[in-house]
Amino acid sequence: MNILVCVKQVPDTTEIKIDPVKNTLIRDGVPSILNPFDGYALEAAARIKDKDPDTKIVAVTMGPPQAVAVLKECLAIAADKAYLVSGRTFGGSDTLATSYILSQAIGKIEETEGKFDAIFCGKQAIDGDTAQVGPEIAEHLGYPQVTYGLEAEVDGDTLKVTKEMEDGKAVIGIKFPCVITYTKPAWDPRYPTIKRKMAANRAEIPTLDDTMFPEMDTTRIGLKGSPTHVKKTFVPQKKTGGVKIQEADNETSAKKLFELLSGASII
DSSP states (O other): OEEEEEEOEEEOGGGOOBOTTTOOBOOTTSOEEEOHHHHHHHHHHHHHHHHOTTOEEEEEEESOGGGHHHHHHHHHHTOSEEEEEOOGGGTTOOHHHHHHHHHHHHHHHHHHHOOOSEEEEESOOTTTOOOOHHHHHHHHHTOOEEEEEEEEEEETTEEEEEEEETTEEEEEEEESSEEEEEOOOSSOOOOOOHHHHHHHHHOOOOEEOGGGOTTSOGGGSTTTTOOOOOOOOOOOOOOOOOOOOOOSSHHHHHHHHHHHHHHTTOO
16 A cells, blocks of 8 residues: 655644735744644554554645654654655646646646555645635546545545545445545554654655746746635634623623623713
8 A cells, every 4th residue: 555645834823924915924934834634634544554554645735945843753653754846836726726726736746655545635724714725636636535534544546535424424435546535533642752753853755846847837836826815814813712701790790791891881
C-alpha cells in the first residue's frame, strides 16, 4: 500500500492577521501549526500501516520554505518520506490553482515513490474552511473520492471507508487509486516518539520548485490563475470576559442584570 497524505501549515486561528490591500493572510510572525484535519488523515494512514507494515506513507505540502516544519512533524509522527512544493509563481493561489499544482506535483513525486494507491487529505484547512482542495485534486486526477471520512481499512483491492453522514455513518467501498478526505473521528492522532523526532529533525526534505514543472500551464497558477476574488475580509473581535451575577436575592440579581444591560445599550 502506497499512501500520499496532503498536509498544510496553517496559522494559529487565534492569531490571524490579514493584509488589508491583498486580502491575504499575513503569515510572518504568526504561530503556525499542522492543520488538525490533516493530522487525522495522517493518523488514518498510520492505522493502515499498523496492520500492514509494508505500507509506505509520503507527506506533501505546498507553501513557503518554513512549511518544512509541518513535514518534519509528519515524519516524526508516521510519514516515511516528505516533499515540499514551493515556488514564487505558486504564491497567492486559490483552491483551484492549489489543487492543480498539487495534482502536477503528485505525478512528479510518483516518478520517485511509485504510483500512489490512495491520497488522504483533511476535509478542510482551518484558515480557509473551503473543503475544496481534496475533492479538486480528485477531479484533476480523475480519481473516485469519498469525503468526510472517519477511518479506512484495506479489503483486497478496495478501501472500505467509514463516512460521516448527517444522520449517522455509512461504509463505502472504493477502488484504488482514490482520494479520501477526513473529518474528526472518535480517536486522537498519536504523538511522535523521541526516536522519530530526532530522525525527523535530521531529515533532508526535497523541494519541488516551479522550475521543475515545464509542462505546467502557468495561466492556472498563482494570483493570475485564481478565479476566486476576495471582496472583503475582517478579523473577528475577541470576546471579552463575562460578568457573573451571584446574589442571594432574586430581585437584587434581576436589578443588577437590568443595570448592566442598560449600560451596554442592549435594552
